Amino acid sequence: MNHWVIAPVLWPWLAGILLLLGHGSLAWQRGVSVVAVAGQLGLALALAAEVSDGRMLVYTLGNWPAPFGIVLVADRLAAWMLVTTAFLAFFALWYALRGDDAAGSHFHTLFQFELFGLNGAFLTGDLFNLFVFFEILLIASYGLLLHGGGRKRTRAGLHFVTVNLIGSIFFLFAAGTFYGILGTLNLADLARKVAAVSPENAPLVRVAGLLLFAVFALKAALLPFYLWLPEAYAHTSASVAALFAIMTKVGAYSILRVDTLLFGADAGLVAGLLEPWLLPMALATLLVGMVGALASTRLRQQAAYLVVASVGSLLTAFGLGSVSGIAAGLYYLPHTTFATAALFLLADRITQRRGDLGDRLDPGPTIVSAGILGGLFFVTTVAVVGLPPLSGFLGKFLTLRAALAHPWWSWIMATVLSAGLIGVITLARTGSLLFYQASPPTADLTPEPGVALARELAPIVGLLLLGLALTVAAGVLEHGARASAEQLLQPQRYIQAVLKPGGEP
Numbered sequence: 001m002n003h004w005v006i007a008p009v010l011w012p013w014l015a016g017i018l019l020l021l022g023h024g025s026l027a028w029q030r031g032v033s034v035v036a037v038a039g040q041l042g043l044a045l046a047l048a049a050e051v052s053d054g055r056m057l058v059y060t061l062g063n064w065p066a067p068f069g070i071v072l073v074a075d076r077l078a079a080w081m082l083v084t085t086a087f088l089a090f091f092a093l094w095y096a097l098r099g100d101d102a103a104g105s106h107f108h109t110l111f112q113f114e115l116f117g118l119n120g121a122f123l124t125g126d127l128f129n130l131f132v133f134f135e136i137l138l139i140a141s142y143g144l145l146l147h148g149g150g151r152k153r154t155r156a157g158l159h160f161v162t163v164n165l166i167g168s169i170f171f172l173f174a175a176g177t178f179y180g181i182l183g184t185l186n187l188a189d190l191a192r193k194v195a196a197v198s199p200e201n202a203p204l205v206r207v208a209g210l211l212l213f214a215v216f217a218l219k220a221a222l223l224p225f226y227l228w229l230p231e232a233y234a235h236t237s238a239s240v241a242a243l244f245a246i247m248t249k250v251g252a253y254s255i256l257r258v259d260t261l262l263f264g265a266d267a268g269l270v271a272g273l274l275e276p277w278l279l280p281m282a283l284a285t286l287l288v289g290m291v292g293a294l295a296s297t298r299l300r301q302q303a304a305y306l307v308v309a310s311v312g313s314l315l316t317a318f319g320l321g322s323v324s325g326i327a328a329g330l331y332y333l334p335h336t337t338f339a340t341a342a343l344f345l346l347a348d349r350i351t352q353r354r355g356d357l358g359d360r361l362d363p364g365p366t367i368v369s370a371g372i373l374g375g376l377f378f379v380t381t382v383a384v385v386g387l388p389p390l391s392g393f394l395g396k397f398l399t400l401r402a403a404l405a406h407p408w409w410s411w412i413m414a415t416v417l418s419a420g421l422i423g424v425i426t427l428a429r430t431g432s433l434l435f436y437q438a439s440p441p442t443a444d445l446t447p448e449p450g451v452a453l454a455r456e457l458a459p460i461v462g463l464l465l466l467g468l469a470l471t472v473a474a475g476v477l478e479h480g481a482r483a484s485a486e487q488l489l490q491p492q493r494y495i496q497a498v499l500k501p502g503g504e505p
Helices: 003-022 026-051 076-096 107-123 127-146 151-182 187-195 202-220 229-235 238-262 275-295 299-319 323-353 370-385 391-403 409-436 450-472 474-488 491-499
Strands: 057-060 071-074
Touching (some): 003 071, 003 107, 026 076, 071 107, 076 107, 076 238, 076 323, 151 187, 151 229, 187 491, 229 299, 238 323, 275 299, 275 409, 299 323, 323 474, 370 391, 391 409, 450 474
Antiparallel strands (some): 057 071
């Protein structure tokens, strides 16, 4: 048994407990949190190296064998998500250290428990513990969302809590139905039993599967379940909004995992259960997200709608159901996560300099450091929209190339290209309004000290450099994404690794 599999789950949990019980100064909390996030990044990279050869590492808690005990499974997909989360958390925390964490108590504790829930969701091997980790990350996200208080933040938080509680109820309905019919919640065991389900029970399995899909679609903010996201993301603090860029990816990950493992080509009477729903909903989400961004009157609201659109792009690739399509989506996933997070952080820096105008998309006077911020906004726009030479363009190119083999290829291309055009128009208009149509300043602008400005913008630049690294290493990463997709489309390997004693396929 490989004990390192549980390390990414235990590490933030221990840090959260230490922060909760320690009651130290803010400086002490910051130190613990930085060490914890840096350690998580190291653990995620080490685990990714361990599974890079295609092995699946299985950890059975208490040495109880599957399907009876709790199982954690590290494969290429789980490692991919862990590394993406760790990098994002590092830069989100870095940005929070400039003051976001001081707006209320227990920020760092909640931050660590959020990572605990995220990592557990990516590694768990059964539905019930997926539900448990969902609840952990959602409870932590409620606290992070409301951190700092305020009427608008509280109202958006109430909507966020209500919608996600409804999703949790339906998750329990789906899990209970699966358990009542098949007598198990272990994903590997479920995959085996779903494939052999009788014609009498097949309709109930379909209902449970579609309920589960609806829950994951809600978490991913897929149309028509996206309405909770724009207000929640627009009104929380910038560092929290940046971290929340991975939240929708948890839903997308869960859809991909369940679709390929439980309802793939080998699933007998329920094979392809999600196929008629996923791709149309993803394309609609992509368009609605871009139109929402175009219609936005506030910069942070616009960034939130671009998160919705990015979910549509990602699940369009996953919805193709092929190795090439899933690989394109996996390559695109870290890019869109880092790019939208950078946009939230940059929007906060711009908003802070606009005084009473805040993030309203209205003409205003020239802001301090407009040239540097305008340049960063241009690079971020290129990243978010998916223009060359950054990795977003490569991700969309890979998606469109994979779409050529799909019967709906013309609709997919038209939707993706139209959405991209809307995105270019939206952000070009926003950039022009903020930086080129700005009126002369009402008072002399005092240049900011270079060191202070560099510290302020370093997390944003770091996220953008990650996007550049994805471009430079595109060949290696695309190969890894393709290997992950091939592994996902061979569910028997996962089943054998989990259910066979010793855990090795």
